[in-house]
Amino acid sequence: MNHRNTAAFFRVEGIVLGRGVLAASAYIAGNAKKFGERALRLGLVALAAPVHSLLGQTDRALAHRIVHLAFRGMTEDRVTILAEEYAEDILRSKILDQGVELMKRARDEGRRVVLLSDGVSSIMEPFARHLKHHDELVCNHLEFRDGEATGKLIDPIIGGASGGKWLRQYAAEHDLDLAHCTAYGSHGPDMLLLSAVGRPCAVNPDFVLRRSARDADWPIIEYHD
């Protein structure tokens, strides 16, 4: 079967990678320039954590916006270097082999493999260099002005409730037949993404997604160590 105009969309967090946005934000905030600043920024991330978890069940866009406020005023140099360090030292060891295997399989089937990440490009781009078997990475972008982070994410925010809308737009731009596309999601907000494709699949789903996947009779993959 020719899959030239089909793609496989992978949510990175939970499927390819065993770490999420909160941990990344905490790492960067905790390595700010001054000691007091580190405590303050880490505190912000800590305060944002429960909000992130609560909102994360439905719409992660607002949750991501809140978490990344902790970067406000950090220099682009620092964020970039720390993000590279985090990607190299931490994330590399958190790659989920089963997820990589899924990507490989999709690639072997001739699908365009698109990674969707809630993480910011400063982290995800260096991280993605360690991943083979993908064609494109779509992730969030921090806004920088005059060399400093404003704490804002640039729209559209990946991981939000507009995932389905974004996907249809992407499919139109790349001449994709969504009915033959595959999507792998792991969290509640991925439902709209999965609903938009012909071959959805839940991987290690959280409670919300698991229930929906069962209702919709979507295949569920569970990783086992």
Place this chain on the structure above:
Amino acid sequence: MHSALSIHQSFAGRHILLTGASGFLGKVWLAMVLHRVPTVGKIFVLLRPKALRPARDRFERMVATSPAFKPLHELHGADMGEFIAQRVEVVEGDVSLPGFGISDPELAARLHRELDLIVNCAGLVDFDPDLREAMSTNVDGAIHAAEFTRRCTRARLLHVSTCYVTGLRNGTIPEALDPDFSPCGDAFDVEAEYAEVKAVSEQILAAHDSPDAEAAALAETRELMRAKGQDEGNAMMLRNILRRVKRQRLKDDFVAEGQRRATRWGWHNIYTYSKAMAEALIARALPAERWSMFRPAIVESALEYPFPGWNQGFNTCTPLIYLLGGWFRHMPARIGNPFDVIPVDFVCRGLVVSGAELLLGQHAPVYQCGSSDRNLLTIDRAIELTALAHRKHLRERGGTALERVLLSRWDAVTTDLDHLFSVPNIRSAAEGLRDWLRETKFPKFMRKGADEWADKTDDALDTVETIDKMVDLYQPFVHDNAYIFISQALFVRAVVEPEFRCDPKTIDWRRYWVDTHVPGLRKWCFPLFENKTPPSYAPRHPFSLPRASEESVSFHSDAHIDRAVPHADLGRPQLAAQHAEVL
């Protein structure tokens, strides 16, 4: 609209004399021209003999061991000797001597006849050296270069100076030269100043020969020996220490005099003062069509040529970066001040471009080669990038757990001069602690421990003193003054050969600083601070010049004799030249 500049065509068949070839800039320039300008004529390399080693041997050793020539070695392999012999002729001489100290009149005449360009890279780059050394290399060297150029049939002089000759000023610094300029605004006559320095130097020398000075030196020597518990009755030891003390006292007086003069006219230090004098003297000695000043800003590690990160010796910001790699973290600097760093290969490309324009007679009087007006790097950004580069290294290769875990996160920060943890505050706190430990009446069993801690505090105070001096030295550049050096002349004409384009807009400071510059310093320069040897380089094919090509000429025979009488005559301070480093 200017036509594009072809480096290959401009240099075709042109003969060049290079001074300062053993320095950081000179070596990279020489290697780059030999490598990338195949059309160039002969390059005459002026080198001093040193420590009984003739210039030719020094040159041979330099090419054989300096990593700057690595790309050339890789390109020519076993034929490198032949290639160099065809392109380079070593001339034994000394910039601090009239006529460059070339003793063979035939060779001098041939050079006067054949040379098209003189590139004067020789210079002493210490900020506050002995005034005699600065005058000898930087000022007398420039005078002799101008005089040598004047004697040549058609040669022009490209003199390497520094952007900072403009002294303690703020704002935008144009590419211009006024020989009567002094940064403080007072009327300045460079020739009068030069004569005054000579006269004052004679007075200092005479004062040091006086019986009073002799007695003071002897008293200081005895005091030193007593402090160290040495036997004052040991005549030989006394004589040796006395000689050292006298030399140091003389040097201190010359440094103080140089600093006084530099400050009086508004320059930062003896280096910028002497380089400014050199520019003014050349401008007065030669007609405008025969010279160009090339002013690099802070020359640092190579971005690309000879290879990323190449650096040599103690360059301008090396001590600063070294300092910020330790526990010292509050660097006084003004946020937003430009820190005008430029990689050495960009400087060499600029030097080639300006040389090409000078050869064509289409030159500007001054070429400033900096980054501040085209791709600004601020001091606070440089300090943060330094901290991040150290962090990267320490996390990966820190020697101890303390370095890997704590020091790597001990980021340097930009602070005000009066910050709570400023060096003077740390010093006074340490002095207070030491005095308290010494003066408090502790119980007997604690006395020994208190003395030990007082001694340790004393050692720490020595380190604080060194840091304080260094911070003072950099203060005019990173805190007190903010300059933007206009660098336009180098970019008026497009350059045909892409390998000679030197626009700093292409530099990604983050990648350069973290991945290239600081690792380069760590590899090539930091070992020198730690009394270690930087990695040695040996080409795959051992290099030597073919014996038949020996063309170097002997040095002034009397010059060797003069070297044995240091500082006898300020006009010929050969010992000073022995210590001279080159830019």
